[in-house]
Amino acid sequence: MCGIVGYLGENSVKDILIDGLRELEYRGYDSAGIAVLNHDDIAVYKAVGKLVNLEQKAKSYVSSGYCAGIGHTRWATHGKPTELNAHPHLGKFSYVVHNGIIENYQELKTELQDKGVEFLSQTDTEVIVHLFEQELKTNSNSFEAFKATLSKLQGAYAVLLISTAQDKTIYYAKHGSPMILGKNGEHEKFFASSDTALIGYCKDAIYLEDGDYGYVDANSIKLFNANTDRELSFTQLPESKISAQKDGYRFFMEKEIYEQSDVISDTLLGRVKDSEIYFEELEENFFDEVNEIITCACGTSYHSALAASYLFERYSKIRCRVEIGSEFRYKEPLLNKNSLFITISQSGE
Numbered sequence: 001m002c003g004i005v006g007y008l009g010e011n012s013v014k015d016i017l018i019d020g021l022r023e024l025e026y027r028g029y030d031s032a033g034i035a036v037l038n039h040d041d042i043a044v045y046k047a048v049g050k051l052v053n054l055e056q057k058a059k060s061y062v063s064s065g066y067c068a069g070i071g072h073t074r075w076a077t078h079g080k081p082t083e084l085n086a087h088p089h090l091g092k093f094s095y096v097v098h099n100g101i102i103e104n105y106q107e108l109k110t111e112l113q114d115k116g117v118e119f120l121s122q123t124d125t126e127v128i129v130h131l132f133e134q135e136l137k138t139n140s141n142s143f144e145a146f147k148a149t150l151s152k153l154q155g156a157y158a159v160l161l162i163s164t165a166q167d168k169t170i171y172y173a174k175h176g177s178p179m180i181l182g183k184n185g186e187h188e189k190f191f192a193s194s195d196t197a198l199i200g201y202c203k204d205a206i207y208l209e210d211g212d213y214g215y216v217d218a219n220s221i222k223l224f225n226a227n228t229d230r231e232l233s234f235t236q237l238p239e240s241k242i243s244a245q246k247d248g249y250r251f252f253m254e255k256e257i258y259e260q261s262d263v264i265s266d267t268l269l270g271r272v273k274d275s276e277i278y279f280e281e282l283e284e285n286f287f288d289e290v291n292e293i294i295t296c297a298c299g300t301s302y303h304s305a306l307a308a309s310y311l312f313e314r315y316s317k318i319r320c321r322v323e324i325g326s327e328f329r330y331k332e333p334l335l336n337k338n339s340l341f342i343t344i345s346q347s348g349e
């Protein structure tokens with residue numbers, strides 16, 4: 001699960017969103033995007049790969065006045081990492097960003113398609129925005145439509161939604177994925193999936209709980225849980241980004257050790273189906289011709305490759321060996337067309 005940011009206010013919304021996403025880069029991502037609503041106008045930019053690609057695309061965009069903006073870094077769970085699948089996702093007049101997985105998206109998608117709704121992406125997320133626009137037809141206002149939408153979603157989500165149906169407003173919901181709401185004075189509101197993205201922009205924040213939802217507009221913050229008003233109890237954000245990034249642990253290494261089970265479940269999100277591992281990126285017969293697996297990595301990645309090689313061999317019944325990356329370049333390795341060669345890198349080098 002990756003990053004979400006949101007901003008309501010009159011400062012440079014594009015820079016605030018992209019700065020926030022930059023603070024969330026450490027969570028990993030494959031694409032990124034932002035959408036900004038100003039009266040009836042929605043500007044949207046998306047790009048595959050690093051944030052600089054997004055910055056490049058949005059280079060000439062300058063917002064003016066009081067705007068609502070949402071941004072996202074995506075770690076694909078449903079649908080390939082392409083620009084079309086990058087968030088924000090568009091309905092007809094609304095945009096949504098979402099971290100997590102909508103487990104019942106297929107049923108919802110089929111119902112919506114039966115009503116004539118056209119889908120552009122392969123993501124689970126896109127159902128949220130279409131559902132919202134359908135609900136608007138029968139509900140008295142946008143917030144009621146948003147609530148009705150949430151009541152139909154199953155799974156884990158942190159969601160931000162903006163719509164020309166309600167200018168200067170951001171709808172939000174948290175259920176199973178992290179989200180923090182911040183404010184600076186009465187008129188500036190912020191959202192982010194980690195407090196590091198908010199430090200420097202605001203001091204007061206609410207660490208939202210599962211089941212929280214509501215909206216922010218120019219003059220108010222509305223927060224509900226299970227249909228009842230929840231008190232707005234703000235806490236002070238940490239002052240230093242480094243200590244916020246350490247999440248209460250003394251050292252990054254300690255944090256990483258305790259984080260392992262969360263990291264593993266996040267990595268498996270969307271990849272387990274009917275008790276089987278499922279990689280939609282791989283052809284079904286991908287392993288048919290493979291007669292050896294070679295993993296190549298350095299340092300910690302090398303050790304994870306060693307651990308993985310036990311599992312690969314046990315489950316695939318294909319011979320598996322591990323090479324040290326820094327030495328491999330000096331080898332004249334015996335590889336053939338049936339070798340599956342996997343490289344692991346923490347740094348991306």
Ligand code: GLU
Binds near residue numbers: 077
């Ligand atoms: N399930 C969504 C997708 O595949 C969101 C993934 C995320 O948390 O970044 O687009």
